[in-house]
Amino acid sequence: MxxxxxxxxxxxxxxxxxxxxxxxxxxxxxDQVIQAEELPASAKTFVTTYFPNTTYTRVEKNNQVEPDGTLYEVNLSNGFEVDFSSEGNWLDVDGQTQELPQGIVPESIANYVIQNYADLQMIGIDTESTEYEIDLSNGLDLYFTLAGEFVREENN
Structure with missing residues (x-):
């Protein structure tokens, strides 16, 4: 037995x-794939403002808000990826290898990058609770305060 x-x-x-x-x-x-129409109005406005000649290829709503605040993840036909909060505020814009459209990066940060890294492109921006992270085309990451003051640079 x-x-x-x-x-x-x-x-x-x-x-x-x-x-x-x-x-x-x-x-x-x-996580669920949703229609672009289901995004908050401010997210849709951001996309039409900065990416007027593109379409949505995938819109995903996370089952819960991620630690960085991301609820919506949007892929666009031009290769850009944008993360939005539940209110529709952008948190991360990733151009992969493409330059970010003018106006996304705060003016003081854009001016700093133009003055100090003129030969490089800004291909990504990430907002965090206390700083911005800018991804440059050579793999360098720049960090700024939310007020736009340079903090440091790191090799990616």
Whole structure:
């Protein structure tokens, strides 16, 4: 009888483990693709203002707000990716290798980059709770206060 109970117990534990793993996978991956019309008005205005000749290729709403505040992740037909908060404020704009449109980067930061890194392009900007991060085309990251004052640079 003991020989019979050990395999049954092992098999039961194995099945329970597999079931619990598959449920975890389903719950953790419940971000949903939505229509662009479902974005907050300010997010749609941002896209039409800075990317007027592009279309949405994918709009995703996260199942919960990420630590950086991102709720919506938007991919555009020109290769740009933009993350928005639940209110529709942009948090991150990533041009991959393309230069950011004028006006996204605060003027004081744009002026600093033009004066000190004239041969490089700004290809990404990320707003965080206490600073901006600017990605340059050579892989260098520049950090600024929210008031636009230069803090430091880091190699990516």
């Amino acid at each position: 003991k020989k019979f109970l050990k395999p049954v117990a092992f098999l039961s534990l194995s099945v329970l483990t597999l079931i619990s793993c598959s449920n975890d996978d389903e719950n953790s991956n419940s």
